[in-house]
Amino acid sequence: MMNELDGPAIGLSDSELKQLIFRELEKYSFEGKRILVIVPDNTRTIPLQLFFSSFQNALLKRVKKLDFLIALGTHPAMTSEQIRGHFGVTPSQAKASGINIFNHQWDEPSQLKLIGTLAEEQVKKITGGLLSESIPVAINKKIFEYDELIILGPVFPHEVVGFSGSYKYLFPGISGPEIIHAFHWLSALITNPKTIGHRDTPPRQVINQAAQLVAIPMTAFCVVMKGKVPFGLFTGDPVESWQQAVGLSAQVNVVYKPKPFPKVISIAPAMYSELWVGGKCMYKLEPVVDDGGEIIIYAPHLKDVSITHGKYLMEIGYHTRDYFLANWEKCQHVPKGIVAHSTQVKGIGTYKNGKEYPRIQVTLATGLPRELCESINLGYLDYRSLNPDDYLGKEEEGILVVPNAGETLYRLQDGTTPDIDRLQRGERSFGK
Structure with missing residues (x-):
């Protein structure tokens, strides 16, 4: 009822x-x-x-x-x-x-x-x-x-x-x-x-x-x-x-947008104190990031990859599903739930001829240092160089700012979603 x-x-x-x-x-x-x-x-x-x-x-x-x-x-x-x-x-x-x-x-x-x-x-x-x-x-x-x-x-x-x-x-x-x-x-x-x-x-x-x-x-x-x-x-x-x-x-809990954005600034709330849960700021917005676009997880307070699973994540880094399937010997000892988290933060993409092609760039503007971000295969941006308020109201210019990200899903109005099958067929402008 x-x-x-x-x-x-x-x-x-x-x-x-x-x-x-x-x-x-x-x-x-x-x-x-x-x-x-x-x-x-x-x-x-x-x-x-x-x-x-x-x-x-x-x-x-x-x-x-x-x-x-x-x-x-x-x-x-x-x-x-x-x-x-x-x-x-x-x-x-x-x-x-x-x-x-x-x-x-x-x-x-x-x-x-x-x-x-x-x-x-x-x-x-x-x-x-x-x-x-x-x-x-x-x-x-x-x-x-x-x-x-x-x-x-x-x-x-x-x-x-x-x-x-x-x-x-x-x-x-x-x-x-x-x-x-x-x-x-x-x-x-x-x-x-x-x-x-x-x-x-x-x-x-x-x-x-x-x-x-x-x-x-x-x-x-x-x-x-x-x-x-x-x-x-x-x-x-x-x-x-x-x-x-x-x-x-x-x-x-679902917001619809008429077109995808080349850049999305996803602002993590304080309750996401590690990337293990802060990844939700990526998951909920991946559908509205354009092919070749970038999502920036803005979370100056976030200073841990994962208290529980950090050891494994520091070892395998963040990669697409297809990368892990092609290189299973490198991660078969890692619990599959941890590998799953890695793929979900990195987003969908392809792996061809020994090279990985993520659909989008995931950049961390967090309390994690550059060396760590790069070592786990994610982008780095000094959070002090970014003021999200400067980009509010610039959706027509291709920039979406989402405060308190992580619980509201963003989708395209036409119902389309990023499609790994389409990427694998090479229907994109890069990574063919």
Whole structure:
């Protein structure tokens, strides 16, 4: 059921959203149950403080137990101070009220439980033959201490699964590494432009199949945001509520432009503190960068490639999918999810006669030094030499400036997207 206030798609005030939350929680029989709420970390925009306080006020008196698990995927664990900024309370303050807040630990086998395996033939069918392998499915074993799960999180266009939300907060949110690397690599094989902003994708089907192995009742609370403003809340069955949220997200989180731009300045918000998540400033804008154009990720505050995966990324650098497929012996020891991230930041391109031809240039105007940027095969620009405000209002001159990039998808009005097949046929002015 669509649980958005009546009327046109306009933002919800805090009081309106709180009203919706209380109304929705009343629909479900949580009485006397142990409830675990799975939530995103602080790299996703959601009014979590309001949700946390509302859940606390509405559920603590009804349930036997109420805890929260942060769906980190492979992101670093949140500190007590970060949790305070995200939830509005520190873990110790929450515990004093009877609520535990946990970080997921994707790389700690003792914290995971194998719940099944997606068979090779099943995976081959779902992926159209792109993957022909069985996929072990492990998940945070803490969930089995509870009677029911609530999956809470925003739904945005997403480079790996098409649209984020719902079961994605299980996989990769609270899962083990095997399935994370498998479906991220699948998305890289398909490529970002053919995945992002599409509702039904093979990676999403992999996630949905894996979720069927979780034998615990689940209720989804899917939130649609526009910037920092909530626009809708959809609750209930994790697939149905997610599909409804996708319908609204496709309206409020996609911007259409009449023509591609030779230059795009993508300004990263402070919540992207490393390139691992700051790459979203590339993914969401790749479709509107012209062939041979440039996207500049402007993020003076960004000073790390990846806290978790930096070692591998410093080794393999950033390259197109076709480069890695042609040079697999150089990266076969690297987890495929990391290779996938590399290709998505670099963008699509071709590899011919031992030379790589990216479709566009990706330049970092960040806190990363020139030597590092060049060593990982990305462009460098001293952020102090660039004032994005100087380029505002110059779209007619071919320059697009996007503040707070990373959650809104940009597309062309005619529906075309950068096409790796077209590039491989040589239908371009360079790299033939």
